[in-house]
Amino acid sequence: MNVVLFVSLPVAGIVLGWIIRWLYAKFQLSSAEQKAERVKQDALKEAEAQKKEYLLETKDQLLRERQQQERENRERRKEIQVYEARVAKKEELVDKRNSEMDKKEQEFAERENSMVKREQQIATQEETYRRELERISGLSAQEAKDLIIKNLENDARHDAQALLNKIEQEAQLTADKKAQKILVETIQRLATEVTSDVTxxxxxxxxxxxxxxxxxxxxxxxxxxxxxxxxxxxxxxxxEAVVISCFDPVRKEIAKQALERLVTDGRIHPARIEEIVQKVTREVQQKIYEEGEKALFDLGIHNMNQDGVRALGRLYFRTSYGQNVLTHSKEVAEIATLIAGEVGANRELAKRAALLHDIGKGAENDSDKNHAEVGAEMARKFGEDQKVINAIAAHHQDCEPATLEAVIVQIADAISAARPGARKETADNYVKRLENLEEIAEKFQGVEKAYAIQAGRELRILVNNEKIPDGEVKELAQKIAKQIETDLRYPGRIKLTMIRETRIVEYAR
Incomplete structure (x- = not known):
């Protein structure tokens, strides 16, 4: 019994405690629900108040925007009214202008009709006058037109020739002064010796x-x-003299030196001759190379092919018209350099082309081509620039010069050859050149007689005054000059003097 009671007391305590906690929890739950209900009610009231406030603000905003829109509409209606007034005014002006244009078009049409009638009247009068003029003059309209055109053509030709003469004279004066300045400055710096041209x-x-x-x-x-x-x-x-004859200057020099050494040595027999000739040949070949190098060094030219140096050195033993070809080539190179500097051309290119312009004269093999063509082929084999090759080929006008430097080489070559004392000519060549000059001039119609004077530097031509009028004398002189340039080769230039005069001889008896 006691044991049961001891066990029941804790159980009863636990149950009582659980009941108390349940009652407390239920009380707390009821209090929380009440609090939540109050919060819910407060939130609903607050939301309702905010809703009313937002509705009021929205209505106020709509009212303000409506008023603003109405104001803008009123302003736009005013602007539209102003634009409509302007458009109406412009339409009135356009209508007014259209009416004025219609009136002017009508006036223009009336004037056009009157002008057409007037033109018809004028055409009729012109036809009448033309017929009357044809009747009076005895010429048709086409014949009169041809006659007028011919007269105008003659007058124009005469005026054009006069103007051309004036322009040429003015250009000649300016060109002569400039050319004289360049040539004098160039020539005065050069004075080379001249050797005899002998074979x-x-x-x-x-x-x-x-x-x-x-x-x-x-x-x-x-x-x-x-x-x-x-x-x-x-x-x-x-x-006490032996003569050695040969057209190859190198072989002639070898033979001369070999014979001089044999004479000095005194031992003359085939074996000794062969030994001396071989030795002299090597020395002359070395001399040729040294002279070529010396010419290049003196002129400051570099990067020359060894075969080119030898070909250049062979010119040391070559003469032309009494002028040493290597000396002439160096002189032409110096002249070309000076002229290129004056006119703004490539000085180095002009110098190189001028030094090599006569390289064909030193060719070892005979050829049917002239020395300019041979020299161009040699320069091409030496790997020279195409501009240098063109200058060599064109220095005697065998082809057209492609660069300014090629023209400068022509000029420098002519200066070196034409200066006083530079060259000598044989009597036969001199006489032949004078005869060719006179023959070329006398072939032209209207030329009565031609005389070559001043050693072929001037050609005086007598013109028939009945066949050639004054206006055509200048043209005739130009034709003769071009023919001389085409047919002849000569140093320097040739002056042509045309003489046309009328002589009347009468006798009083």
Whole structure:
């Protein structure tokens, strides 16, 4: 019994505690629900109040916007009214102008009709006058027109020729002054010596006994020397002298030096001759290369092919019209450099082309082509620039110069060759050139006689005054000058003087 009671008391306490906690929780729950209900009611009231407030604000905003819209509409209606008034006014002006234009068009149409009638009247009068003029003059309209055109053409030709003469004279004065300045400044800085143009060389002998030793037994010595050198050795009655003849200047120089050494040495036989000729040949070839290098060094030209240097050095032994070709080439290079500097051309290109312009004269192989063509081919093989090749080919006008430097080379070559004392001509060539000058001029119609004077530097031409009028004399002179330039080759320039006069001879008896 006691045990049961002891167990029941804790259980009863637990149950009582649970009941109390349940009652407390239920009380708390009821209080929370009441509080939530109050909060809900307050929130509903507050939301309702805010709703009413927002509705009032929205109504006020709508009212303000409506008033603003009405104001803007009123202003736009006013602007539209103003625009409508302007448009109405402009329409009135346009209508007024249209009416005025209609009136003017009507007036223009009336004037046009009157002008058409007037033109018809004028055409009728012109036809009447034309017929009357044809009747009076005895010429048709086409014949009169042709006559007028012919007269106008003659007058125009005469005026054009007069104007052309005036322009040429003015240009000539200016060009002459400038050209004279450049040429004088160029030539005054050059003064080179001139050598004789000969195809023979003379070797002095200590005695006439040496001639026999040169000939040798049965002529073996002289044959060996001629065979090895490729020259002709002439032994005649000239005392103490032997003549060497050859058109190749290098072979002639080799033969001359070899013979001089043989004469000095005294030992003359085929083996010794061969030895001396080989030695002299090597020395001359070395001399050729050295002269080519020296010319390049003196002019400040670099990057030359070795074959080009040798070809240039061969010009040291070559002469033309009494002028050493290498000296002439160096002189032309200096002149071309000075002229190129004056006119603003490429100085280095002009110098190089001018130095090589006669390189074809030193060619070792004979060719049917002239030295300008041969020189151009040689320069092409040496790897020279195309502009240099063109200048070489064109320096005697065998082809058209493609650059200003090519023209400068032509001018420099003419200056070097034409200056006083630079060249010599044989009597036959001189006479032939004068005859060719006179023949070219006398072939032209209207030329009575032509005279070459001043060593061929001037050509005086007598013109028939009945066949050639004054206005055509200038044109005739130009034609003759062009023909001379085409047919002849000459240094410098040739002056043409045209003489046209009327002579009347009468006798009083």
């Amino acid at each position: 023979v060389a003379t070797v002095s002998l200590p005695s006439d006994e040496m001639k026999g030793r040169i000939i040798g037994r049965e002529g073996r010595n002289i044959r060996a020397l001629e065979t090895l050198t490729g020259v002709d050795i002439i032994i005649d009655d000239t005392p």
